[in-house]
Amino acid sequence: MKIFDCPGAPNPARIRIVLAAKGLDSSVEFVKVDLIGAEHKRSEYLEKNPLGTLPALQLDDGTYLAECTAITEYLDNLDGNPILTGKTPKEKGVIHMMQKRAESELIDAVGIYFHHATPGLGDDLRPYKSPEWTDRSVWGNKQRDKALQGMKYFDQVLKSTPFVAGQQFSMADITVFAGLMFADVAGIEIPETCVTLKAWRATVAELPSVKNRSGQNFDAEDLRRLGF
Ligand SMILES: N[C@@H](CCC(=O)N[C@@H](CS)C(=O)NCC(=O)O)C(=O)O
Structure with missing residues:
Protein backbone atom coordinates (compact mmCIF):
# COMPACT_ATOMS: atom_id res chain seq x y z
CA MET A 1 0.00 0.00 0.00
CA LYS A 2 1.08 3.59 -0.60
CA ILE A 3 0.04 6.67 1.35
CA PHE A 4 0.19 9.96 -0.53
CA ASP A 5 0.58 12.65 2.09
CA CYS A 6 2.75 15.36 3.57
CA PRO A 7 4.41 14.75 6.95
CA GLY A 8 3.17 17.09 9.63
CA ALA A 9 0.01 18.21 7.85
CA PRO A 10 -3.04 17.70 10.08
CA ASN A 11 -5.27 15.40 8.00
CA PRO A 12 -2.34 13.18 6.97
CA ALA A 13 -1.42 13.01 10.67
CA ARG A 14 -4.81 11.37 11.33
CA ILE A 15 -3.83 8.42 9.14
CA ARG A 16 -0.31 8.29 10.53
CA ILE A 17 -1.85 7.85 14.00
CA VAL A 18 -4.12 5.11 12.64
CA LEU A 19 -1.15 3.33 11.04
CA ALA A 20 0.77 3.46 14.32
CA ALA A 21 -2.27 2.27 16.32
CA LYS A 22 -2.71 -0.68 13.97
CA GLY A 23 0.99 -1.53 13.72
CA LEU A 24 0.87 -0.94 9.97
CA ASP A 25 3.67 1.62 9.55
CA SER A 26 5.96 -0.86 7.85
CA SER A 27 3.19 -2.10 5.52
CA VAL A 28 2.91 1.20 3.68
CA GLU A 29 5.18 3.30 1.54
CA PHE A 30 4.87 7.03 2.20
CA VAL A 31 4.89 9.16 -0.94
CA LYS A 32 5.35 12.86 -0.23
CA VAL A 33 3.10 15.25 -2.13
CA ASP A 34 4.23 18.88 -2.19
CA LEU A 35 1.33 20.71 -0.53
CA ILE A 36 3.09 24.06 -0.59
CA GLY A 37 3.77 23.73 -4.31
CA ALA A 38 0.11 22.72 -4.96
CA GLU A 39 1.18 19.36 -6.39
CA HIS A 40 -2.11 17.94 -5.11
CA LYS A 41 -4.02 20.17 -7.53
CA ARG A 42 -2.24 18.81 -10.62
CA SER A 43 -3.75 16.16 -12.87
CA GLU A 44 -1.41 13.39 -11.74
CA TYR A 45 -2.71 13.66 -8.18
CA LEU A 46 -6.30 14.51 -9.14
CA GLU A 47 -6.46 11.14 -10.90
CA LYS A 48 -5.91 9.59 -7.48
CA ASN A 49 -8.26 11.90 -5.56
CA PRO A 50 -10.40 14.23 -7.67
CA LEU A 51 -11.04 16.44 -4.61
CA GLY A 52 -7.34 17.33 -4.54
CA THR A 53 -6.78 16.78 -0.84
CA LEU A 54 -4.32 14.70 1.17
CA PRO A 55 -4.07 11.96 2.21
CA ALA A 56 -4.93 9.23 -0.29
CA LEU A 57 -4.26 5.52 0.13
CA GLN A 58 -3.41 3.31 -2.83
CA LEU A 59 -4.25 -0.34 -2.25
CA ASP A 60 -2.13 -3.11 -3.74
CA ASP A 61 -4.79 -3.74 -6.42
CA GLY A 62 -4.52 -0.10 -7.53
CA THR A 63 -7.73 1.16 -5.84
CA TYR A 64 -7.45 4.65 -4.37
CA LEU A 65 -9.18 5.57 -1.12
CA ALA A 66 -9.48 9.21 -0.08
CA GLU A 67 -11.13 10.79 2.99
CA CYS A 68 -9.60 9.99 6.37
CA THR A 69 -12.79 8.37 7.64
CA ALA A 70 -12.87 5.91 4.75
CA ILE A 71 -9.14 5.20 4.96
CA THR A 72 -9.43 4.65 8.72
CA GLU A 73 -12.35 2.23 8.27
CA TYR A 74 -10.32 0.27 5.75
CA LEU A 75 -7.12 0.09 7.78
CA ASP A 76 -8.92 -0.59 11.05
CA ASN A 77 -10.83 -3.55 9.60
CA LEU A 78 -7.93 -5.19 7.77
CA ASP A 79 -7.13 -7.49 10.69
CA GLY A 80 -10.75 -8.12 11.70
CA ASN A 81 -10.21 -6.33 15.01
CA PRO A 82 -11.49 -2.76 14.67
CA ILE A 83 -10.14 -0.84 17.66
CA LEU A 84 -10.75 2.68 16.33
CA THR A 85 -14.08 2.56 14.51
CA GLY A 86 -16.22 0.42 16.81
CA LYS A 87 -17.05 -3.25 17.12
CA THR A 88 -20.75 -3.22 17.99
N1 LIG B 1 -12.05 15.53 4.36
C1 LIG B 1 -10.70 15.31 3.94
C2 LIG B 1 -9.88 16.53 4.28
C3 LIG B 1 -8.48 16.45 3.71
C4 LIG B 1 -7.76 17.78 3.73
O1 LIG B 1 -8.37 18.87 3.75
N2 LIG B 1 -6.43 17.71 3.67
C5 LIG B 1 -5.63 18.89 3.62
C6 LIG B 1 -4.26 18.62 4.23
S1 LIG B 1 -4.31 18.76 5.96
C7 LIG B 1 -5.41 19.28 2.19
O2 LIG B 1 -5.10 18.44 1.36
N3 LIG B 1 -5.54 20.58 1.91
C8 LIG B 1 -5.23 21.07 0.64
C9 LIG B 1 -6.33 21.81 -0.01
O3 LIG B 1 -7.44 21.85 0.53
O4 LIG B 1 -6.04 22.35 -1.07
C10 LIG B 1 -10.15 14.03 4.55
O5 LIG B 1 -10.74 13.56 5.51
O6 LIG B 1 -9.17 13.46 4.05
Whole structure:
Protein backbone atom coordinates (compact mmCIF):
# COMPACT_ATOMS: atom_id res chain seq x y z
CA MET A 1 0.00 0.00 0.00
CA LYS A 2 1.08 3.59 -0.60
CA ILE A 3 0.04 6.67 1.35
CA PHE A 4 0.19 9.96 -0.53
CA ASP A 5 0.58 12.65 2.09
CA CYS A 6 2.75 15.36 3.57
CA PRO A 7 4.41 14.75 6.95
CA GLY A 8 3.17 17.09 9.63
CA ALA A 9 0.01 18.21 7.85
CA PRO A 10 -3.04 17.70 10.08
CA ASN A 11 -5.27 15.40 8.00
CA PRO A 12 -2.34 13.18 6.97
CA ALA A 13 -1.42 13.01 10.67
CA ARG A 14 -4.81 11.37 11.33
CA ILE A 15 -3.83 8.42 9.14
CA ARG A 16 -0.31 8.29 10.53
CA ILE A 17 -1.85 7.85 14.00
CA VAL A 18 -4.12 5.11 12.64
CA LEU A 19 -1.15 3.33 11.04
CA ALA A 20 0.77 3.46 14.32
CA ALA A 21 -2.27 2.27 16.32
CA LYS A 22 -2.71 -0.68 13.97
CA GLY A 23 0.99 -1.53 13.72
CA LEU A 24 0.87 -0.94 9.97
CA ASP A 25 3.67 1.62 9.55
CA SER A 26 5.96 -0.86 7.85
CA SER A 27 3.19 -2.10 5.52
CA VAL A 28 2.91 1.20 3.68
CA GLU A 29 5.18 3.30 1.54
CA PHE A 30 4.87 7.03 2.20
CA VAL A 31 4.89 9.16 -0.94
CA LYS A 32 5.35 12.86 -0.23
CA VAL A 33 3.10 15.25 -2.13
CA ASP A 34 4.23 18.88 -2.19
CA LEU A 35 1.33 20.71 -0.53
CA ILE A 36 3.09 24.06 -0.59
CA GLY A 37 3.77 23.73 -4.31
CA ALA A 38 0.11 22.72 -4.96
CA GLU A 39 1.18 19.36 -6.39
CA HIS A 40 -2.11 17.94 -5.11
CA LYS A 41 -4.02 20.17 -7.53
CA ARG A 42 -2.24 18.81 -10.62
CA SER A 43 -3.75 16.16 -12.87
CA GLU A 44 -1.41 13.39 -11.74
CA TYR A 45 -2.71 13.66 -8.18
CA LEU A 46 -6.30 14.51 -9.14
CA GLU A 47 -6.46 11.14 -10.90
CA LYS A 48 -5.91 9.59 -7.48
CA ASN A 49 -8.26 11.90 -5.56
CA PRO A 50 -10.40 14.23 -7.67
CA LEU A 51 -11.04 16.44 -4.61
CA GLY A 52 -7.34 17.33 -4.54
CA THR A 53 -6.78 16.78 -0.84
CA LEU A 54 -4.32 14.70 1.17
CA PRO A 55 -4.07 11.96 2.21
CA ALA A 56 -4.93 9.23 -0.29
CA LEU A 57 -4.26 5.52 0.13
CA GLN A 58 -3.41 3.31 -2.83
CA LEU A 59 -4.25 -0.34 -2.25
CA ASP A 60 -2.13 -3.11 -3.74
CA ASP A 61 -4.79 -3.74 -6.42
CA GLY A 62 -4.52 -0.10 -7.53
CA THR A 63 -7.73 1.16 -5.84
CA TYR A 64 -7.45 4.65 -4.37
CA LEU A 65 -9.18 5.57 -1.12
CA ALA A 66 -9.48 9.21 -0.08
CA GLU A 67 -11.13 10.79 2.99
CA CYS A 68 -9.60 9.99 6.37
CA THR A 69 -12.79 8.37 7.64
CA ALA A 70 -12.87 5.91 4.75
CA ILE A 71 -9.14 5.20 4.96
CA THR A 72 -9.43 4.65 8.72
CA GLU A 73 -12.35 2.23 8.27
CA TYR A 74 -10.32 0.27 5.75
CA LEU A 75 -7.12 0.09 7.78
CA ASP A 76 -8.92 -0.59 11.05
CA ASN A 77 -10.83 -3.55 9.60
CA LEU A 78 -7.93 -5.19 7.77
CA ASP A 79 -7.13 -7.49 10.69
CA GLY A 80 -10.75 -8.12 11.70
CA ASN A 81 -10.21 -6.33 15.01
CA PRO A 82 -11.49 -2.76 14.67
CA ILE A 83 -10.14 -0.84 17.66
CA LEU A 84 -10.75 2.68 16.33
CA THR A 85 -14.08 2.56 14.51
CA GLY A 86 -16.22 0.42 16.81
CA LYS A 87 -17.05 -3.25 17.12
CA THR A 88 -20.75 -3.22 17.99
CA PRO A 89 -23.46 -1.42 16.02
CA LYS A 90 -23.85 1.08 18.88
CA GLU A 91 -20.11 1.79 19.10
CA LYS A 92 -19.94 2.27 15.35
CA GLY A 93 -22.92 4.62 15.41
CA VAL A 94 -21.59 6.78 18.23
CA ILE A 95 -18.04 6.92 16.85
CA HIS A 96 -19.25 7.94 13.39
CA MET A 97 -21.53 10.60 14.86
CA MET A 98 -18.72 12.12 16.93
CA GLN A 99 -16.27 11.76 14.05
CA LYS A 100 -18.58 13.77 11.79
CA ARG A 101 -18.92 16.46 14.47
CA ALA A 102 -15.14 16.56 14.87
CA GLU A 103 -14.83 17.21 11.15
CA SER A 104 -17.64 19.68 10.61
CA GLU A 105 -17.32 21.60 13.88
CA LEU A 106 -13.54 21.62 14.22
CA ILE A 107 -10.98 20.38 11.71
CA ASP A 108 -12.85 21.44 8.56
CA ALA A 109 -13.81 24.80 10.07
CA VAL A 110 -10.15 25.42 10.98
CA GLY A 111 -9.10 24.38 7.46
CA ILE A 112 -11.50 26.83 5.84
CA TYR A 113 -10.41 29.63 8.17
CA PHE A 114 -6.79 28.83 7.43
CA HIS A 115 -7.23 28.93 3.67
CA HIS A 116 -9.65 31.84 3.42
CA ALA A 117 -8.86 34.26 6.24
CA THR A 118 -5.08 33.86 6.62
CA PRO A 119 -2.19 33.70 4.13
CA GLY A 120 -2.85 29.94 4.20
CA LEU A 121 -0.52 27.71 2.27
CA GLY A 122 0.90 30.43 0.10
CA ASP A 123 0.84 31.73 -3.44
CA ASP A 124 0.88 28.49 -5.42
CA LEU A 125 -2.30 27.32 -3.75
CA ARG A 126 -4.17 30.62 -3.70
CA PRO A 127 -5.70 30.27 -7.18
CA TYR A 128 -7.44 27.08 -6.03
CA LYS A 129 -9.03 28.70 -3.02
CA SER A 130 -12.07 30.36 -4.61
CA PRO A 131 -10.55 33.73 -5.49
CA GLU A 132 -13.94 34.86 -6.82
CA TRP A 133 -15.27 35.32 -3.29
CA THR A 134 -15.47 38.97 -2.47
CA ASP A 135 -15.49 38.78 1.30
CA ARG A 136 -13.37 35.82 2.09
CA SER A 137 -12.07 37.01 5.43
CA VAL A 138 -15.53 37.59 6.90
CA TRP A 139 -16.60 34.13 5.84
CA GLY A 140 -13.30 32.63 7.00
CA ASN A 141 -13.55 34.35 10.38
CA LYS A 142 -16.98 32.81 10.85
CA GLN A 143 -15.32 29.43 10.46
CA ARG A 144 -12.79 30.38 13.16
CA ASP A 145 -15.71 31.22 15.46
CA LYS A 146 -17.31 27.90 14.55
CA ALA A 147 -14.08 26.07 15.44
CA LEU A 148 -13.97 27.86 18.80
CA GLN A 149 -17.56 26.74 19.45
CA GLY A 150 -16.50 23.24 18.43
CA MET A 151 -13.71 23.31 21.02
CA LYS A 152 -16.22 24.34 23.68
CA TYR A 153 -18.56 21.56 22.58
CA PHE A 154 -15.84 18.89 22.88
CA ASP A 155 -14.75 20.34 26.21
CA GLN A 156 -18.31 19.73 27.47
CA VAL A 157 -18.42 16.21 26.01
CA LEU A 158 -15.15 15.29 27.69
CA LYS A 159 -16.44 16.34 31.10
CA SER A 160 -18.54 13.15 31.18
CA THR A 161 -16.47 10.64 29.18
CA PRO A 162 -12.71 10.01 28.99
CA PHE A 163 -12.73 10.01 25.20
CA VAL A 164 -14.75 11.81 22.56
CA ALA A 165 -17.00 8.85 21.70
CA GLY A 166 -17.07 7.19 25.12
CA GLN A 167 -14.76 4.95 27.10
CA GLN A 168 -12.37 4.03 24.28
CA PHE A 169 -9.92 6.03 22.21
CA SER A 170 -11.35 6.13 18.67
CA MET A 171 -11.06 7.82 15.31
CA ALA A 172 -13.20 10.66 16.68
CA ASP A 173 -10.40 11.44 19.18
CA ILE A 174 -7.88 11.34 16.36
CA THR A 175 -9.88 13.88 14.39
CA VAL A 176 -10.29 16.25 17.35
CA PHE A 177 -6.57 15.91 18.13
CA ALA A 178 -5.63 16.70 14.51
CA GLY A 179 -8.14 19.58 14.54
CA LEU A 180 -6.31 21.12 17.49
CA MET A 181 -2.97 20.61 15.69
CA PHE A 182 -4.42 22.48 12.72
CA ALA A 183 -5.74 25.20 15.04
CA ASP A 184 -2.17 25.71 16.35
CA VAL A 185 -0.92 26.23 12.81
CA ALA A 186 -3.81 28.56 11.97
CA GLY A 187 -3.29 30.59 15.16
CA ILE A 188 -6.61 29.69 16.79
CA GLU A 189 -6.02 29.25 20.51
CA ILE A 190 -8.03 26.86 22.64
CA PRO A 191 -10.20 29.05 24.91
CA GLU A 192 -8.87 29.33 28.47
CA THR A 193 -12.13 27.91 29.78
CA CYS A 194 -11.63 24.60 27.93
CA VAL A 195 -9.66 23.03 30.76
CA THR A 196 -11.02 19.52 30.16
CA LEU A 197 -10.21 19.63 26.46
CA LYS A 198 -6.65 20.73 27.25
CA ALA A 199 -6.21 17.92 29.78
CA TRP A 200 -7.61 15.37 27.29
CA ARG A 201 -5.19 16.70 24.65
CA ALA A 202 -2.22 16.21 26.98
CA THR A 203 -3.34 12.63 27.70
CA VAL A 204 -3.87 11.79 24.03
CA ALA A 205 -0.50 13.28 23.06
CA GLU A 206 1.16 10.67 25.27
CA LEU A 207 -0.64 7.65 23.79
CA PRO A 208 1.92 5.46 21.98
CA SER A 209 0.13 5.65 18.62
CA VAL A 210 0.04 9.43 18.79
CA LYS A 211 3.49 9.93 20.28
CA ASN A 212 5.26 7.45 18.01
CA ARG A 213 3.45 8.13 14.76
CA SER A 214 5.65 8.60 11.77
CA GLY A 215 6.34 12.28 10.99
CA GLN A 216 5.14 13.41 14.41
CA ASN A 217 8.23 15.52 14.89
CA PHE A 218 6.76 18.12 12.55
CA ASP A 219 5.07 20.71 14.69
CA ALA A 220 3.41 24.04 14.12
CA GLU A 221 6.80 25.76 14.01
CA ASP A 222 8.08 23.42 11.27
CA LEU A 223 4.97 24.03 9.22
CA ARG A 224 5.37 27.79 9.54
CA ARG A 225 8.98 27.43 8.36
CA LEU A 226 7.70 25.50 5.34
CA GLY A 227 5.64 28.53 4.44
CA PHE A 228 2.27 27.84 6.06
N1 LIG B 1 -12.05 15.53 4.36
C1 LIG B 1 -10.70 15.31 3.94
C2 LIG B 1 -9.88 16.53 4.28
C3 LIG B 1 -8.48 16.45 3.71
C4 LIG B 1 -7.76 17.78 3.73
O1 LIG B 1 -8.37 18.87 3.75
N2 LIG B 1 -6.43 17.71 3.67
C5 LIG B 1 -5.63 18.89 3.62
C6 LIG B 1 -4.26 18.62 4.23
S1 LIG B 1 -4.31 18.76 5.96
C7 LIG B 1 -5.41 19.28 2.19
O2 LIG B 1 -5.10 18.44 1.36
N3 LIG B 1 -5.54 20.58 1.91
C8 LIG B 1 -5.23 21.07 0.64
C9 LIG B 1 -6.33 21.81 -0.01
O3 LIG B 1 -7.44 21.85 0.53
O4 LIG B 1 -6.04 22.35 -1.07
C10 LIG B 1 -10.15 14.03 4.55
O5 LIG B 1 -10.74 13.56 5.51
O6 LIG B 1 -9.17 13.46 4.05
